[in-house]
Amino acid sequence: MNPRTLLIVDDEKNTREGLRAALEDRYDVYLAEDAKTATELLERESFDVLLTDFRLPNEDGMKLIARAKSLPKPPICILMTAYGSEELAVEAMKRGADDYIAKGRLQIEELEMRIARALRQTNLEAENVALRQQLDTKFAVKxxxxxxxxxxxxxxxxxxxxxxxxxxxxxxxxxxxxxxxxxxxxxxxxxxxxxxxxxxxxxxxxxxxxxxxxxxxxxxxxxxxxxxxxxxxxxxxxxxxxxxxxxxxxxxxxxxxxxxxxxxxxxxxxxxxxxxxxxxxxxxxxxxxxxxxxxxxxxxxxxxxxxxxxxLPSLRERTGDVPLLAQAFLKEFATENRKPVKDFTVDAMELLMNYAWPGNVRELRTAMEHAVVLCRGERITARDLPPSVRAATAAAADPGRALLKNDLTVKEAEKQLIIRALKDTNGNRTLAAKKIGMSRRTFHRKLHTYHLEGF
Ligand SMILES: Nc1ncnc2c1ncn2[C@@H]1O[C@H](COP(=O)(O)OP(=O)(O)OP(=O)(O)O)[C@@H](O)[C@H]1O
Ligand SMILES: [Mg+2]
Structure with a gap:
């Protein structure tokens, strides 16, 4: 680790030099004789520690500390006060100083200990911030x-x-x-x-x-x-x-x-x-x-x-996420409306999977609110879904409209549609499913339902 940088501000040359001599083997020490010079240095370099006398020519050390603490990366600030000015010290702490030390009986060991302690404390704080940020991170992505x-x-x-x-x-x-x-x-x-x-x-x-x-x-x-x-x-x-x-x-x-x-x-x-x-x-x-x-x-x-x-992918391009999203929104609206709704019937879920969701996740969310409000039991049924979504199977069967005209039931029509898609694709199930806009899983299930596995 690089040596810590320390800025010492004191108008008395002897004090400045004395402190430098005592601390320079452990710290990278800079000196300033007044608040103005110190401010310039603070703006140019980033310091770990600011050690300043209270009494300075134009502006006192307390003001300097307040300014240092408003920097993007504020240093640890320690105020040196005349012996016996406890009130001043308390005031300094209120205004952002991390510690104070009475100058009259300044002991280098004690000073070093105080600096080390303050540094340790800010390290802990930085760690806390980092931990909190990690939590926020999880939350934001969640x-x-x-x-x-x-x-x-x-x-x-x-x-x-x-x-x-x-x-x-x-x-x-x-x-x-x-x-x-x-x-x-x-x-x-x-x-x-x-x-x-x-x-x-x-x-x-x-x-x-x-x-x-x-x-x-x-x-x-x-x-x-x-x-x-x-x-x-x-x-x-x-x-x-x-x-x-x-x-x-x-x-x-x-x-x-x-x-x-x-x-x-x-x-x-x-x-x-x-x-x-x-x-x-x-x-x-x-x-x-x-x-x-x-x-x-x-x-x-x-x-x-x-x-x-x-x-951002459309919901059609990631139908696999529909159950996850639907369940999350169901939970949200069940809580909001204080209803005991917990999940979906197979039919309802099938409709959700087959629907094209032109309004994407927002539409799914609204549909779930609608469904939860209408739902009378613990499971959302096809009947609870908005009409547009309920029409999903009919929409999937749309190319078979001609078949429907012959008074076929939706199921019959769907079966015919699947047969035709399989014929058109020489029995390639993936292509056939794609052709009629069905997920592969649904398609396979339908093959089973309509006894078309051997096709
Ligand atoms: N992946 C997702 N997980 C959870 N909720 C989502 C997701 N995507 C969207 N939503 C929810 O769907 C709704 C619409 O999302 P959002 O407002 O971010 O969309 P948008 O792309 O900005 O839409 P528009 O272009 O119409 O402004 C919001 O309630 C949002 O919380
Ligand atoms: Mg938007």
Whole structure:
């Protein structure tokens, strides 16, 4: 481990030099004779320990400590006071000092012991923070349900990119979990304690959106009575989530592009440049690439946004996750509605598996709320599901509409459809299942039900 860095601030040369001589074999020692020099050093270097006299020429040591403690990586601060000024020492501790020591009877061993003790304590605190962060990490990813390969891939990328400040572009159909993933990335990042600010770009007219994002000065436009801080500034140190990014107009695209390049912008009606340390996450359910081709979205901005691109799979592409999600939402709504609902009948689950879920996870969640509210027993039956979902088998059998016209039952029609699919694919079950949009598992079960195994 590198030697710890120690900054000693005292206006008396003898004290400074004396302390340096006593401590320099253990620490990397820096000296300052007043608060101003100390502040400059603190801003330039990162120190482990600040040891300062209370009485300094212009500004006292207490103020210096308060400033040091507001740094991103604050040092351990020990105040040296004149012998007997206990009250002052107590005040210093209140204001952020980690310890104090009476100067009159300054013993080097005692000083060293105090420094070591304070260092140990902050190490423990750092460990606690790390542990807490690990817990948060588990929690943030736990909210994202999905065991399918496609979802695992997503959560893996999320864990990889979260610690950095890289811009992330989230793509995927409506309801696939883009906002959920944006939250997870923020929670898993070192910015988790700073705010996550969300702006739905489609919800506001372009001019309003500009001042919403970048803020405005008083009198910038009619109705701007007060100066207003924009979302970028609100997200200082944290994350800004721009939802529906495909909707922003050409002018804002430029302003955003500049922010991504320089991390600066101007408030509306001001020419003062403001800088913000903000990580950007953008999302859209539009085909951005097509918008680029159509000249509606700047290509350079597109490239800047997709430093990391995460494509959320539709629920159709991961039907394997349906039971897991359905069960989780069932539990959520059963608790919320205080109902004893526990699981699904086979028929109900089959419908859930066969349905195409155009509204993805959001639609599944709403369907589960509907079902739980209607459910009269402990299991959700087909009857409890919304009509669109109940029509799922009919939809799967849609290509066999001609058969239905002949007054066949749904089951008969389904059987005929399966036979035809098998014929069309020369008996290749995987292809046949795919052809009629059935999962392979369901397909195999149906073969059994309709006694078609030997086909
Ligand atoms: N993998 C998942 N696990 C658990 N819940 C999920 C998952 N994906 C989505 N959800 C839930 O589904 C709902 C819709 O998700 P979200 O709002 O993140 O979708 P979106 O992609 O932002 O949709 P839109 O494009 O319409 O804004 C939310 O209630 C969310 O919590
Ligand atoms: Mg969304």
């Amino acid at each position: 909210n994202v349900i999905g065991e399918s390969a496609a979802m695992r891939e997503v959560t893996e990328i999320v864990q990889q990119v979260a610690p950095s400040s890289a811009t992330v572009l989230l793509l995927g159909e409506s309801g696939t979990g883009k906002e959920l993933i944006a939250k997870a990335i923020h929670q898993l990042s070192p910015r988790a304690k700073a705010p996550l600010v969300t702006v739905h770009c489609a919800a506001l007219a372009p001019t309003l959106l500009e001042s919403e994002l970048f803020g405005h000065e008083k009198g910038a436009f009619t109705g701007a009575h007060e100066r207003r801080i924009g979302r970028f500034e609100q997200a200082q140190g944290g994350t800004l989530f721009l939802d529906e990014i495909g909707e922003i107009d050409a002018y804002l695209q430029i302003k955003l592009l500049r922010f991504l390049g320089e991390r600066t912008f101007e408030r509306v009606g001001s020419n003062r440049t403001v800088s913000a340390d903000v990580r950007l996450i953008a999302a859209t359910n539009k085909h951005l690439e097509e918008l680029v081709k159509a000249g509606k979205f700047r290509e350079d901005l597109f490239f800047r946004l997709r430093v990391v691109e995460i494509m």
